Every structure is written in C-alpha cells, then in structure tokens.
Amino acid sequence: MATSPGRNTVSASQLQGYIDRIERLRAEKKQIGEDEKAVFAELKAAGFTPARVRDVLKIRDAKPGDYDEAKAELDMYLHALGMERESPLFQAVGLMDVDITARDQVIEAFKLLVPKKGEIIVKIGKTPVRLWRDSDGEAHAEDYREPKAAAQSSAVQQAAQPRKEVPDVDDAGAEVLGAEAYKANEPITSNPFPWDDKRRQAFDKGWRDASGTDGMGPGGD
Amino acid sequence: MVSRVPQRLESFGDILTPEEASEPILAAPVRAALMEWLEEIWAKDELEAVGLKPRRRAIFTGIPGTGKTTLAHHLAARLGLPMLLVRPEQFLSEYVGASARAIGQLFQCVQAQETPVFLFFDEFDSMAAKRMTGGKNQVAEQDHNHQINTLLKSLDTLDTFAVAATNFGDRIDEAVWRRFEIQIDLAAPGDAERRRILERYFAPFMLPRFALDELSEAMATATPALMRQFCEHIKRQIIVGPKANWDMRREAVLVRVLETVKPHPDAGLPRLWSRKLDDRACAALPWPLQKNLDAYPEPSAPAADASGVVTDFKPRGR
Ligand SMILES: Nc1ncnc2c1ncn2[C@@H]1O[C@H](COP(=O)(O)OP(=O)(O)OP(=O)(O)O)[C@@H](O)[C@H]1O
Ligand SMILES: [Mg+2]
Numbered sequence: 001m002a003t004s005p006g007r008n009t010v011s012a013s014q015l016q017g018y019i020d021r022i023e024r025l026r027a028e029k030k031q032i033g034e035d036e037k038a039v040f041a042e043l044k045a046a047g048f049t050p051a052r053v054r055d056v057l058k059i060r061d062a063k064p065g066d067y068d069e070a071k072a073e074l075d076m077y078l079h080a081l082g083m084e085r086e087s088p089l090f091q092a093v094g095l096m097d098v099d100i101t102a103r104d105q106v107i108e109a110f111k112l113l114v115p116k117k118g119e120i121i122v123k124i125g126k127t128p129v130r131l132w133r134d135s136d137g138e139a140h141a142e143d144y145r146e147p148k149a150a151a152q153s154s155a156v157q158q159a160a161q162p163r164k165e166v167p168d169v170d171d172a173g174a175e176v177l178g179a180e181a182y183k184a185n186e187p188i189t190s191n192p193f194p195w196d197d198k199r200r201q202a203f204d205k206g207w208r209d210a211s212g213t214d215g216m217g218p219g220g221d
Numbered sequence: 222m223v224s225r226v227p228q229r230l231e232s233f234g235d236i237l238t239p240e241e242a243s244e245p246i247l248a249a250p251v252r253a254a255l256m257e258w259l260e261e262i263w264a265k266d267e268l269e270a271v272g273l274k275p276r277r278r279a280i281f282t283g284i285p286g287t288g289k290t291t292l293a294h295h296l297a298a299r300l301g302l303p304m305l306l307v308r309p310e311q312f313l314s315e316y317v318g319a320s321a322r323a324i325g326q327l328f329q330c331v332q333a334q335e336t337p338v339f340l341f342f343d344e345f346d347s348m349a350a351k352r353m354t355g356g357k358n359q360v361a362e363q364d365h366n367h368q369i370n371t372l373l374k375s376l377d378t379l380d381t382f383a384v385a386a387t388n389f390g391d392r393i394d395e396a397v398w399r400r401f402e403i404q405i406d407l408a409a410p411g412d413a414e415r416r417r418i419l420e421r422y423f424a425p426f427m428l429p430r431f432a433l434d435e436l437s438e439a440m441a442t443a444t445p446a447l448m449r450q451f452c453e454h455i456k457r458q459i460i461v462g463p464k465a466n467w468d469m470r471r472e473a474v475l476v477r478v479l480e481t482v483k484p485h486p487d488a489g490l491p492r493l494w495s496r497k498l499d500d501r502a503c504a505a506l507p508w509p510l511q512k513n514l515d516a517y518p519e520p521s522a523p524a525a526d527a528s529g530v531v532t533d534f535k536p537r538g539r
Contacts, residue, residue, distance in 0.1 A: 083316060123333075188299065189242050195301035195337070201263040204299065214256045215299065217246045217417055 107131070111139035166192055174199035178206025188215035230334065233327045234307040242298030245288040246410065246417045246445065254405060255292070259299055262382075276402040278376065278383045280345070282390035283407030284488060286446025289386035290343065292407070296384070297339035304339040305331070309347040317364045321371040324348075328375035337381040345385035346392040348372070369394050376400045409442055418445050422452035426459075426510035429517055432502075439493035439502035443484060447491075450482045459510065471508035472498055 040050045059067055106124050110131055114120055119132040121144055130144035167177060174193060181190055181203070188207045193200035208215050230236065247255075261268070261275040268275055281289040290306070297304035307327065312320045331338050342348060352369050353362040373396055376383070385401060387393060398404075410418060415437040419428065428436070440448055455478055462469045467477075479497050484490060493500050507517050 082319070187242075187244070189239050189244075189295070191239075191299075191301060193301070200301055204259075214252050216244045216252050216255070216295070217421070 107141050111141060114139045166194065166197070169199070171199055171202040174202035175206035175209075178203035178208075179210035180206075182207045182210040230305060230330050230338065233311055233330065234305050236338075237294055237297070237304045237306055239298035239301055239303070242294045243291065244295050245291040246414050246421065247288065247292070248408070248411055248414055251405060251407065254403070255296065258403060259296070262300065277379070277381070278401045279385075279403035279405060280390070280393070280398065280401035281384060281386045281405050281407055283386075283388070284409070284444065285388055285485065286444035287407040287409060288445055289407055290341070293339075293341045293384040293386065297341070297382075300339065300382070302337055302339040302382070304341050307340060307342050309342075309344045312348055312368075317360060318367065320364070321368040324368060324371050324375060328379060331379070331381060340379070340381060340383040342383070342385040344387065346387040346389045349385070349393050349397040351392065351394045369397060372397060373400065410445055410448075412437055412441075414445075415440055415443070415448065418448045419452060422449045423456070423510070425512045426456065427512060427514050428510070429507060429514060432505045432507055435502040435505040436493070439496075439500050440491045442489040443491040443493075444488065447482065447484050447488075451478060454478045454482050455510075469509075471506060472503070475503055475506070 040053070043053060044050050062070075103125050107129055110120060110122055110124075110129070114131045114133050116133060116137065119130055121128055121130050123129075128144040129141050131139060131141045133139050167173070169177065177192070178188075182188075188204060188211075191200055191203045191207075193203055204215065258276065258279065265275050281292065283289055294304055311327075312323050331340060349369065349372060350365070352366045355362065376397070377400070385393075390398075390404075390406075416433050419433055419436055419440075440451075443451075455474065458467070458469075458474050458477065461467075462474070467473070475498060479494060484494060493502055497503075511517055
C-alpha cells in the first residue's frame, strides 16, 4: 500500500502558509471593522444619522447610471402605491391653497430646475409661469399666457364636441329640428347644438313640445 | 422623473359623453324639480341681469339602483356637457393630507377646462362624511376635517355644475350638505313608473296592459335596476335559450330568471320574489312574448306557448 501523506510533507507546509495568511487578514479585517465602528460612533456623536451615512456610502459605491435607474424605479413604485415622498417643493405646492407666499417659494424652487438651454412652463396656482435662464445663467420667471387649448383634457374636448354638424338655423329653426327629432324617434339628447349655444334650449323645447313631455319618458298616466 | 400631480381630468374618474345618456323614469314631482333646474340654468343671462345666479349644485339621495347616476348623466346630456364621474377611491389615502390635496387637484383641474365639466360625485358619503370631534384618533380626525374644509372651499369656488349622490344622506357633513342647493330623494318607483320601466326594458317585446299591471304590482318596492335586470334576463333567455336547447316554457324561464336576478337582501323582498311561480303575475304573463300587441291571441282563448304546450292564460277582469 502506498504511504499516505505524512504531517511534514511539502503540501502540508504550503497549506499552513495559506492558513496563516488568512488568519492574519482576518485579524486585520476585524481591526478595520472596529475602526469603522469607531468612526460611525464618532459621527453619530457629532449628530449625523449612521443609517443615512451608510446610504450615502452605498450610493457613492454604485455606478452613477445604476443609481439613477434605481432611484427612478423607486420613485415609480412609490408613486404607483400612492406613497411618494414629498420634497420641500411639493410641500410648498400643498401649502399654496392656504398660503399665498407659498407661490413665490414654489417659483424660487422651480428656478433651480431650469436647464441652461430651454425653459420650463409650470402652472402654479391659477397662473402659469414661464422660467428660463439668461446668457449669464441667471434664472428668471414671468407669468405666461398659455394658449387655452393646451389645458384642455382631450377626452373632455371630444365629449363636448357635438358629433353632428351644427345646423345653420335660427332659434325657431332649432325648435323645428327638435320637433322633427322627436318624430324621428331620436332621443332628446341628440341635440346637435353645443352647450353654450342658445339654440340648444330651443331644440330641447321643440322636442318637449312635440312629445308633450319633459323629455324624461312618457308623461304620467 | 415620474410626474406627481395628475393633471389629466381622466385620472380622477370616467368621462361620460352626452351620447351615452339615457333618460331615467321618475315620479312626476322629481321630474318637475329637474325641469325647473334645467330652465333655470338656461335662463342664466336673464337671472344675471337681476343679480341672481342659477343653482349649480344638487345632491341625490336614495337606495342603490334608483337611478342617481342615470339621472345625473341625463342632466349633463341635456345641457350638452361631458360628465366626470368621480369615484371616491381616488381620494382615500392613509397618508395625512393626501386626500385633501387630491380634492384640491381635482377642482383645479376641472376649473382649468375650457368646456365646463359636469361633475358627478358617486358614493359621496365616503368623501364628505361628517366631521369628527371624538378625540379618539386626533391625527385621523384632523386629517378628515382638513379634507372637508378643502371640499367646502373648493365647492364654493367651483363655477360649474356638480351633482353628488349617496345612499346615506344622513352621513354627509352638514356644512357640505348646505352647499348643495337642490336636494332630491330618489325613492323606489311608484306604480305608474314601474309600468313604464317594464315597458322600456321589455322592448321590443310588448306586454298587454293587464300583464303590465300584474307584473308592476308584484314588483312593488323593487328598484328600477332590479326591474331592468329582470326584463333583460328574460330577453336574453328568449334569444339564447332556443340555441342552447333550454326548456323555453314560461314557467321554466321564469324560474331560471327569478333564481338569478334577486333583490339585495337589505331591500324589501317584492311579492314576485317571495311567491315566485305562485304569483298571479306569472300566470298573467302571456307567452311567448310578442313584439306586437295584436299578435297575442284574444285574452279569453287559451294560449299555446313556444313548445306548443297550452298554458292557462286567464287575465283577471280589468
Ligand atoms: N329611474 C330609472 N329609470 C330607468 N332606468 C333606471 C332608473 N333607475 C335605474 N335605472 C337603471 O338601473 C341601472 C342602475 O341605475 P343607476 O346606476 O343610475 O343607479 P344608482 O342610483 O346610481 O345606483 P348606485 O347607488 O348603486 O350607484 C341603470 O342601468 C339604469 O339604466
Ligand atoms: Mg350610481
């Protein structure tokens, strides 16, 4: 039978070397860990929050791209759950209803966000504000008159848009159209005139008179 | 970055167009009140000339299925305005201040529209419950009270039409309630209304008058929503049944319908649902249903049903 490797073979002493090195490194690591703890204790004593400092370290560790991505993702999740955190800007926005000076604070906060090239238009309170930077890089704000349609919800616009063409008739003509619509078995809500057109009521009246009802189904019997 | 302020009106609820509206069938006094409101809105200029404004806010109370949503939509359609159906879930949040903020955003968003939006608040009680003073959970109470204050302020500045609906009028905060200038209670329909509801939802099938009378009587205390389901389910059976080889005799159809369409346990049980086939309204229902009253055999003659089985068909003298 072949001899099994004895205690003092070459491989055994090699192994001993590795183990010694690892043990030394471990001792060092322990020492470093303790040193780190001491730094944390020190910064805590100085009034910093250790947990936040750890967060900062983690962020400094990560690649910038990875961090931005993670942050956007976190924001999105929080938003989806309706629990997004409020930055001071949004607190100021929340206060705007009750505190008129809050509007200025919001505008100041927005100034910081204005890019070098380009502009931001925000509706702060009732009036929109345009923010931009001049050639010296200084941010400015001015009230902005928006083209009205921009604020429109497209669904509302569509809903309010009469489906049919608005007939070219006067009030009396609209009343006749209402009566005709009734006779053609069209609902009273098939009124082709928009909400702010006086002829809308004339059509409604024509329909009601022709049906002898108020437009909400047949009269009582 | 993700936008934090939902600017789009759609994010607060569904937008219903005038075309989709149907007219509710209501008792005469309610209709008169609504017609009065419409006329008032249309007389806006004349009222303003003497320093008055048309009323803009109404609250509808009534048990589920009495037509609160249908009525609001009908009004919006008569005015030619899109209706935003605001559901309360959007405003429930466990985060302090979030509900009040969302309410503020909604009103701001509505005000920003060029075309006025007819606002409809469904299940308003969950948004405008009475303010609390119990002192049990101060944060929650203050938050809710803050929400009510925001709502009050928003309603005061709102210059479009708003209708709120609730099954529990008594739960609404008094100050909020006062902001609604018109209060309408939608009760369960009366006899005449029930007949018209049956006619509408049985169409294109037509029922002879005595059958309508019987059915309407047997359905006293039913809501329009329940009656609609009942009629539509019968019509569905008439269409699908023969293809699916179901038993299409009157009793078989009625049993199937009465088994699947049921009033809410809290609502009173209409006679038809307690007596079922024993109810005389069942015996009075001519079968098969016809689209033309002349197609029914003479009332005194026994009628043959779809499968050729003769059913007893004896209207009560009326
Ligand atoms: N008065 C009515 N006339 C005709 N149909 C009605 C009437 N009331 C309700 N309906 C029908 O019943 C269904 C439910 O009605 P609706 O949603 O308007 O009731 P609601 O009072 O708003 O109920 P909820 O309290 O559950 O919201 C609708 O499909 C509608 O067509
Ligand atoms: Mg409803």
